[in-house]
Amino acid sequence: MTERSFPLPSQLEAVPGAEGWEAMYPYFSRFQPEDDQRFWFYNSMHFPEVVPAFDGITSEIPYTAIGANTARLFSFPTTMGIEYRIVNGRVYITANPVLDEAEQGRRLGEFQERAGHYYANWDRLYVGWQQRIEALIADIESVEVPELGELDPIEVVTSGRGFASNHLLREEFHRCIDLYSKMWHHHTEFLMLGYGAYVVFFEFCKQAFPEMGDQMVARMVAGMDVTMYRPDDELKKLAALAVDLDLADLFVEGSDPAKVLAALGERGDAGARWLAALEAAKDPWFNVSVGDGFYHHHLSWADDLTIPFAALPRYVEQIAAGVDLTRPTERLAEERERIANEYRALLGSDEEQAAFDQMLGLCRQVFPYIESHKFYCEHWFTTRFFQKIRAFGQLLADRGVLLAADDVFHLRHVEVEDALADVMLAWASGGAELGARHWQPIVAERKRIVEALAGWSPPPALGPVPEALNDPAVKMLWGVTDETVQTWLGDDEDDEDTVKGYAASPGIVEGVARVLANVNDIGSIREGEVLVCPVTAPSWGPVFGKIAAAVSDIGGTMSHAAIVAREYGMPAVVGTGQATFRIRTGDRVRVDGDRGIVTIIAREGSA
Amino acid sequence: MTTTRPVLRVADVGIEDVPSVGGKGASLGELMRAGIRVPEGFVVTTAAFRSAVSALDLGPRVTALDPADTAAVAAACADLRAVVESAPLPGAVVEAVTSAYGELCAGAGNERLPVAVRSSATSEDSADASFAGLQDTYLWVRGGDEVVEQVRRCWASLYSVESVTYRLRRNIPEEDLAMAVVVQRMVDSLSSGVMFTRSPLTGDRSVIAIDASWGLGSAVVSGDVTPDSFVVSKVTGEITKRTVATKTRWHQPDTGGQGVIESDVPGQLQDVPSISDAEIAELVAIARKVEAHYGSPQDIEWAVSRSAPVGENVLLLQSRPETVWAEKDRARVAAPTARAFDHVLNMLGGKRPSEG
Numbered sequence: 001m002t003e004r005s006f007p008l009p010s011q012l013e014a015v016p017g018a019e020g021w022e023a024m025y026p027y028f029s030r031f032q033p034e035d036d037q038r039f040w041f042y043n044s045m046h047f048p049e050v051v052p053a054f055d056g057i058t059s060e061i062p063y064t065a066i067g068a069n070t071a072r073l074f075s076f077p078t079t080m081g082i083e084y085r086i087v088n089g090r091v092y093i094t095a096n097p098v099l100d101e102a103e104q105g106r107r108l109g110e111f112q113e114r115a116g117h118y119y120a121n122w123d124r125l126y127v128g129w130q131q132r133i134e135a136l137i138a139d140i141e142s143v144e145v146p147e148l149g150e151l152d153p154i155e156v157v158t159s160g161r162g163f164a165s166n167h168l169l170r171e172e173f174h175r176c177i178d179l180y181s182k183m184w185h186h187h188t189e190f191l192m193l194g195y196g197a198y199v200v201f202f203e204f205c206k207q208a209f210p211e212m213g214d215q216m217v218a219r220m221v222a223g224m225d226v227t228m229y230r231p232d233d234e235l236k237k238l239a240a241l242a243v244d245l246d247l248a249d250l251f252v253e254g255s256d257p258a259k260v261l262a263a264l265g266e267r268g269d270a271g272a273r274w275l276a277a278l279e280a281a282k283d284p285w286f287n288v289s290v291g292d293g294f295y296h297h298h299l300s301w302a303d304d305l306t307i308p309f310a311a312l313p314r315y316v317e318q319i320a321a322g323v324d325l326t327r328p329t330e331r332l333a334e335e336r337e338r339i340a341n342e343y344r345a346l347l348g349s350d351e352e353q354a355a356f357d358q359m360l361g362l363c364r365q366v367f368p369y370i371e372s373h374k375f376y377c378e379h380w381f382t383t384r385f386f387q388k389i390r391a392f393g394q395l396l397a398d399r400g401v402l403l404a405a406d407d408v409f410h411l412r413h414v415e416v417e418d419a420l421a422d423v424m425l426a427w428a429s430g431g432a433e434l435g436a437r438h439w440q441p442i443v444a445e446r447k448r449i450v451e452a453l454a455g456w457s458p459p460p461a462l463g464p465v466p467e468a469l470n471d472p473a474v475k476m477l478w479g480v481t482d483e484t485v486q487t488w489l490g491d492d493e494d495d496e497d498t499v500k501g502y503a504a505s506p507g508i509v510e511g512v513a514r515v516l517a518n519v520n521d522i523g524s525i526r527e528g529e530v531l532v533c534p535v536t537a538p539s540w541g542p543v544f545g546k547i548a549a550a551v552s553d554i555g556g557t558m559s560h561a562a563i564v565a566r567e568y569g570m571p572a573v574v575g576t577g578q579a580t581f582r583i584r585t586g587d588r589v590r591v592d593g594d595r596g597i598v599t600i601i602a603r604e605g606s607a
Numbered sequence: 608m609t610t611t612r613p614v615l616r617v618a619d620v621g622i623e624d625v626p627s628v629g630g631k632g633a634s635l636g637e638l639m640r641a642g643i644r645v646p647e648g649f650v651v652t653t654a655a656f657r658s659a660v661s662a663l664d665l666g667p668r669v670t671a672l673d674p675a676d677t678a679a680v681a682a683a684c685a686d687l688r689a690v691v692e693s694a695p696l697p698g699a700v701v702e703a704v705t706s707a708y709g710e711l712c713a714g715a716g717n718e719r720l721p722v723a724v725r726s727s728a729t730s731e732d733s734a735d736a737s738f739a740g741l742q743d744t745y746l747w748v749r750g751g752d753e754v755v756e757q758v759r760r761c762w763a764s765l766y767s768v769e770s771v772t773y774r775l776r777r778n779i780p781e782e783d784l785a786m787a788v789v790v791q792r793m794v795d796s797l798s799s800g801v802m803f804t805r806s807p808l809t810g811d812r813s814v815i816a817i818d819a820s821w822g823l824g825s826a827v828v829s830g831d832v833t834p835d836s837f838v839v840s841k842v843t844g845e846i847t848k849r850t851v852a853t854k855t856r857w858h859q860p861d862t863g864g865q866g867v868i869e870s871d872v873p874g875q876l877q878d879v880p881s882i883s884d885a886e887i888a889e890l891v892a893i894a895r896k897v898e899a900h901y902g903s904p905q906d907i908e909w910a911v912s913r914s915a916p917v918g919e920n921v922l923l924l925q926s927r928p929e930t931v932w933a934e935k936d937r938a939r940v941a942a943p944t945a946r947a948f949d950h951v952l953n954m955l956g957g958k959r960p961s962e963g
Contacts, residue, residue: 112956
């Protein structure tokens with residue numbers, strides 16, 4: 001077999017119109033000449049779009065946290081951490097393996113003690129985790145952008161505080177960054193250990209039942225009271241309330257949320273009660289991003305009501321028709337037990353059944369973390385984080401440094417600090433900010449660059465094909481294995497009308513595709529369409545009620561989207577790597593959720 | 608205790624009757640008792656065999672042969688078969704077979720009811736599987752005389768060159784030789800096939816693998832056609848793999864007379880799935896019942912009747928233990944560890960789960 005390689009980082013051609021993109025990201029995120037010797041893959045799971053300058057923090061900080069967790073806290077025997085590079089606005093990553101056997105042995109001893117402590121005290125530590133993460137959320141919510149008036153308030157003087165408010169500009173901005181960093185450390189605190197428990201059970205099942213569907217393992221361990229379902233449940237409650245209060249007529253497919261809200265305001269007491277219920281549900285349950293919390297522009301339901309209001313008409317209609325939309329948790333719990341018991345009974349020996357019980361038990365113990373951490377970290381905390389950064393952007397706009405609040409996201413976080421220092425100095429000296437002349441052309445240029453880079457198709461991987469890919473993090477978190485690499489290599493040999501991925505939710509269905517490159521467009525999807533998107537986010541759950549099937553470039557069978565799709569009984573194929581490139585809106589496609597295959601039956605426009 | 612009766616109804620026998628009715632006959636009775644839909648029929652017992660064949664005292668002529676001398680064996684076998692097929696039958700045997708057939712016909716309201724005549728071996732050792740393959744099945748047999756004739760041909764198949772050589776090489780005593788014959792109402796199969804209650808490819812016990820094609824099952828068993836194939840999860844009933852093949856050949860009864868005609872499947876049927884999802888679901892239910900009844904993976908032949916009403920049209924023709932993977936099951940997949948999380952520590956430390 002000849003040695004095969006993906007394009008080398010140094011061979012990537014410049015994207016026309018995107019010259020100078022490098023300045024958007026820190027120097028340590030750039031490919032180096034020696035990086036040509038290593039295998040990198042595109043982390044399209046977390047970074048399906050071009051990363052704006054500020055959003056570079058959503059790779060910088062998570063990788064400082066996850067690497068510290070595996071390399072320095074728990075001493076994973078075979079892996080250190082993950083290195084990342086950004087090229088043409090896309091994030092590529094590689095794991096740093098520990099290859100020396102003696103070193104592995106030393107690390108193993110430490111690992112057993114450290115990881116053993118966490119597993120042995122899991123429930124107690126997890127309670128502590130929930131308290132810590134809620135405290136962090138309270139902290140980020142308490143961040144205030146100081147007001148810089150003509151004079152500081154008299155109380156600053158009378159209380160003897162001793163420092164003026166421009167100091168707080170830096171301190172509060174730092175708090176945002178520091179809290180974000182801390183949040184990511186807590187995010188990774190249980191992550192690898194939790195996924196480890198899941199993967200060990202998954203591999204056992206695959207060995208004992210080689211033909212078991214990938215989603216079956218998730219079905220045996222999925223929890224019933226899952227935080228990530230709460231936003232959807234709240235919507236259903238609001239829909240029921242609308243029916244009760246005789247407001248159903250206001251919820252019509254395709255309506256603008258602002259107009260619905262205005263109309264509710266004119267419906268007297270009933271309208272007011274519904275609006276109050278909406279406000280109550282919003283905090284915290286509408287703090288779910290339409291993405292996965294890695295881009296500032298993936299707004300939350302709270303920021304933009306399009307998604308919840310796109311789902312409400314259908315719920316209202318169903319409830320008015322007498323359909324019970326509450327999750328049948330009792331039936332789901334019974335089904336979960338039945339499936340687990342049946343597989344258990346199929347095992348050949350008492351020993352295997354005992355091992356099965358251990359692994360399943362451990363898996364169910366860790367699963368509440370796996371299922372819930374995203375809501376707390378990527379959604380609730382991160383929604384608040386970006387809101388605070390936007391508020392600093394508003395201050396910069398108010399002070400004339402930027403043209404608009406959102407322009408702050410075209411500056412790197414260290415550049416934002418510079419701009420804030422400019423404001424602090426100007427306020428202190430009575431002079432004027434100098435940033436307008438400096439930053440506004442940079443923002444304008446970066447907007448053009450982001451647009452130009454959006455047209456680039458990133459190769460799934462770069463560098464030489466590795467002999468063996470067995471890093472536990474890469475495998476557990478990204479699902480990237482030797483087989484994945486082979487699939488990427490074989491892409492061009494595939495039939496161009498077929499897209500293969502993971503069978504995430506069973507069933508076969510045909511429908512018209514709607515390709516959503518930008519997740520903010522999720523509100524545009526129509527009843528019965530097949531959703532094709534880079535990555536499916538848990539907050540899309542409500543929309544799943546109206547579509548026929550879901551197809552994603554990225555994702556595993558235990559992703560929330562997959563779990564939700566199964567609950568809706570809707571076929572889903574995830575992790576195709578390329579559906580959004582190969583399928584076009586309007587194409588007629590067949591989604592085979594049993595086998596993980598999407599077939600383009602007819603191209604858009606071809607009768 | 609073996610019976611002395613020459614014929615027993617399938618409905619009246621069970622697994623304890625293997626010495627009298629052979630494995631196939633006993634299994635059918637057993638399944639009928641377990642409430643599984645099996646075509647009715649009767650078994651010509653080993654008692655009948657003894658009075659008709661053992662009485663001919665052919666044993667010494669077999670043991671005198673040298674299995675290496677193929678020409679001599681071939682000549683002797685042709686002779687022996689002719690003897691079995693032409694020697695006058697004991698009246699009691701003929702009478703019992705024709706009257707049991709008559710009863711079957713009367714029950715079905717068809718005086719020339721088509722039946723399948725199949726040998727049913729009594730040996731239970733591991734040679735059984737290969738031995739069974741050497742014996743015969745006659746499909747679409749009609750009329751009492753013809754049934755008696757085919758029963759004799761089954762008996763005579765014990766004197767085929769393959770059978771005789773097999774016994775000689777393994778020193779199987781001729782005195783132990785016995786065979787039962789199952790006579791079963793023929794199913795006018797719209798489609799039929801085989802199924803395994805575990806994956807034939809991976810041994811996975813959580814799935815049922817179904818092969819299906821148009822017409823009689825002999826087309827599938829003989830490999831005359833590439834069948835449709837389905838893999839179904841036992842646990843959820845979901846069809847996890849579905850391969851619809853182009854089915855070019857089918858076996859159909861010669862409606863005008865005896866036996867089976869092999870021909871091309873009409874074009875419009877070739878690429879159409881030969882069983883519906885509802886029929887698959889029913890097969891799965893049958894497979895699970897049979898497997899639970901025997902407590903081990905099964906290899907099952909089945910058919911979907913053309914004439915029986917929906918709900919009663921899926922029938923089991925025979926079931927036997929699956930043997931290929933049974934051996935491999937002994938390889939242990941995993942063992943419990945001192946603490947549950949040791950499984951994870953082992954994996955992340957670079958060990959596979961089976962290394963404990």
